[in-house]
Amino acid sequence: MSHTRIRGGSLSESTGVHPPLVIWIVSDGKPGHVNQSLGLAEALARATPTEIHTRPALPAWRAWLSLLLKRLPDNTLPKPDLIIGAGHATHMTLLAARHAHGGRAVVLMKPSLPRRGFDLCILPQHDGVAADAHTLVSEGALNRIRPSMTRDSNHGLFLIGGTSPHFEWDSDAVQVQIKSILARTPETHWTLTTSRRTPADFLALLPQHSNLSVVPHTATSPGWLPEQLAQSSTVWVTPDSASMVFEALSAGAEVGVFDLPVNPRSRVGRAIAHLADAQRITRFANWCAHGTLHPNTHPLAEADRCADWILKWPRTR
The missing domain is CATH 3.40.50.2000 (Glycogen Phosphorylase B;)
Incomplete structure (x- = not known):
């Protein structure tokens, strides 16, 4: 199952330098995990023209088989630039999809597999992992919420x-x-x-x-x-x-x-x-x-910050 949206900035459209950024979201069906992935994908779409597709995570045995065969079952999606997933059940499908179709595997939350197996990692600070060249530490899990002007x-x-x-x-x-x-x-x-x-x-x-x-x-x-x-x-x-x-x-x-x-x-x-x-x-x-609460003078915008970090990496295709 897939849905597609094309949104974002006008630079690529006006210059014709790049086609839209193609994002696959691997879903384990858990709303909290899917919202993390969508939060990042939508932030990327605000910055550059983007296509977003969602596909379900494969059962573990089938993901292993797809990794070995370098082929995903029933795939009709365009080749991805980024493959994003949150939740342990998505990890093997992320790797299998990258192995079969290219692109970068982006894992959200501390993975159950070695981090070096993924191209980019975005991990909440409470996971206790230090940032490095391929790891960005975020304030909490990513989400789809944006600052409101109508409070x-x-x-x-x-x-x-x-x-x-x-x-x-x-x-x-x-x-x-x-x-x-x-x-x-x-x-x-x-x-x-x-x-x-x-x-x-x-x-x-x-x-x-x-x-x-x-x-x-x-x-x-x-x-x-x-x-x-x-x-x-x-x-x-x-x-x-x-x-x-x-x-x-x-x-x-x-x-x-x-x-x-x-x-x-x-x-x-x-x-x-x-x-x-x-x-x-x-x-x-x-x-x-x-009798007072601390003012929220600088609302969090972690999804946008993470999107900026990702866009600094050159595309793989």
Whole structure:
């Protein structure tokens, strides 16, 4: 399955120097991983004319066979310049596709295979890998969110995660913090949504409040969260939802993070601590003490930064 979009800058169109950049996204079917790949591909498309195609990852045995035979099954796509994938299930297909059709294999997130097997690696800082000539370290996982110019100063968003290996979940503690924020911000209308990891009884225990609307994750569409992030001037996130923290920072919102006990060995926990130390986010305890959130004066634009890095490499065809 493939979809194609041609977008981007006019330099190549006006000079005729290059055909559109052809990108293959290898998908493992997980929305979070696909959004990382699309975030990078769309940033590239904003910079240069681009075709974006998506194909599913092959089962491991079939990817190995394709690598050996130098041939992908049922392939009708144009030869790629870049083959992008996020998630361990995409890695062998990335390599098989490059071996069969050329282009550069770009892996997002720390791969399960040796990094030297890929042409370019873009890894979030919390993966703990140092940058080198072929590795770029990003602030968090890439995403498709862009800064919004339509934020409503009276609209806020609560993003509630749940059980994870990174933080000790405590529904009572999160609800106490929500009640405190609601009580101290009567002029703000808040929207709260949950995730697949939120305990089933969390919403039942959450008391009703006049300035709070609740939208369970089961009632949201794929475009719901980006629309909410574009409207919200303030976003509070549970710290286990690291990807949501980085999306809120990319949207330009001021970001608060609820307090939960952290697993001291958690890389996600260290990433949240780094953001707090850099005054990118505000922990709940600090907000209680000072009553304000750190301003988000420089929204994250990591997908665009990574696209610029990639475009500095010469094309392979």
